[in-house]
Amino acid sequence: MAVRHAAFAWLDTQRAGGKETFSQEDTSGLQLAGETIRLMPTQQGIWKPAHLQAALSFRTVYRREGLDRPYDDAVGADGFYRYKMRGHDLGHFENRALREAMIERLPLIWWLGVQGGGYSALYPIYLVDEERSDLQFVVDIDAVPQPDITWPSIDLELDPSYRQQLTKRRLHQRPFRAAVLRAYRTSCAVCSFRHGDLLDAAHIQEDGAGGRPVVTNGLTLCKMHHAAYDRRILGITPDYEVRINADVLREVDGPMLRHGIQEFHAQRLMVLPERRAERPDRALLEQRFQAFLEAG
Template identity: 50%
Template sequence: MVGDLDTRLRDAAMNWLKIRTNDGLESISSTDLLDFRFDGEPFRLMDPQRGIRKPKELAAALSIRTVYRPDGAKRPYEDEMGDDGLLRYKWRGEDLDHPENRALRSAMELELPLIWFFGVGVAMYQPIFPVYLLAEEPERHQFVIIPGAIRGLVDVTSPAESQLRRYVMAESKRRLHQPVFRATVMRAYETRCAVCSLAHGQLLDAAHIVPDSDEAGIPTVRNGLAMCKIHHAAYDAHIMGVSPDYIVKIRADLLDEIDGPMLQYGLKERHDQKLMVLPSVRAQRPDRDLLSISYERFRSA
């Protein structure tokens, strides 16, 4: 049975997170997470010691957590992605009856929404919510996770048609990977455009060097560049390129054009300049092989 308290608490937690993360645009620190209050009392949304948070007031788990892995080169989801494109969350240990695994199982059976805190830096998390536990794979000690928005599309008992399956995979990837990718890139670039150093998060995107849809387009920070909206669009449209040695190039015909300040300062004067912002951590800098794939496309466009 799901009580009124359970519903109110989950709603309150997710609404609060929505506001605090600017609708998912920003990540949140474990310290700031302590600000959450429920019915006037401080209430923990995440368990700092464990992966699974099961408040004693509730019949099922409220949140799950994945710790930050500082390796900038590794695919962040390698271990979690199943053949169906959906992500997995590991049990606590290997005991079927461990209280935390039971708390997850209850959330699955009662179809309750959970918050997934995905580590994107030391004590920094990108909350992804709501997510649901779709199924359990006891032999692999894990649960299958699905983003709330696409839950209705998946029927675990019958294999989805291939077209629907591709759509679910793409959507699942986008809804889970995109916020984590963005948060990781923004942190690496200290929320500044790599090309012009503009420092307003709401005007910035985490651009993929090689698109997500490409085989090479892995969702790691090394395939990312923080860019303002205009530079991101210019990059995707091959109006602007970035060479493997981090030099900005503007398409030749624009260099001859005379127009207002955006063209002059925003584009033409960036030509042949080095990227203004790069991650201080070497392992997080753009991958030169990925840049050269993208740069070739720019030059041949």
């Protein structure tokens, strides 16, 4: 158990330092709880270090949205994700390693593929059941603390199809944040502020309105500019320029309003993804900008 908790603590520290996307390389050869350990599977989807009885992590690769909508076929009507066992053999050593974690109620790390490469970590997650005839485990993500992302709470009273939809949205949040922060080099698009734990991956077309969890529908924004964007105080034109609501522009207040909001009016976004294909979708910006103008 010690090494699991040391692994979670290590991931917490990394995340606090702004790191969201992990590779094989930077999760190997770690010194945790007095042991040298690797946290991610190499070839296969499931990872059990030799000296542990149960699996430590498993992995889901990134699949391009639209071609093959990730998670769509894997979330049950009960709102729980189904992770497919390895091969067709219930007794395969990797399946046994996962079953052991399930029986012992041991927390695991779930590596979720990130658009553009690497993996984001969801932890602690639990396997709560197995469905042998379908060769799959039932995954519970309710224990995951996610203070920095939109994480709708799931109530068992909810309508099953809505519960299913919320689980899919939850599963997208962590890799979406990782992909958007990477694309913007962990900097606010408006002001270039670089403190990872005060940055959000904002949706241009909002999550609840069908916005897709892809980089071109995202912006890295600091807490202040994210809130201002969502409240239509700050708008972003399809040409990547900032506009401030006319009333707010006339207000007189302290330095936060002046330097933090008003001075960005008519300025170009300070940070954009280097790869053109990752820059904000102009049609989505346009739609959102119209809503800003209507609110003003």
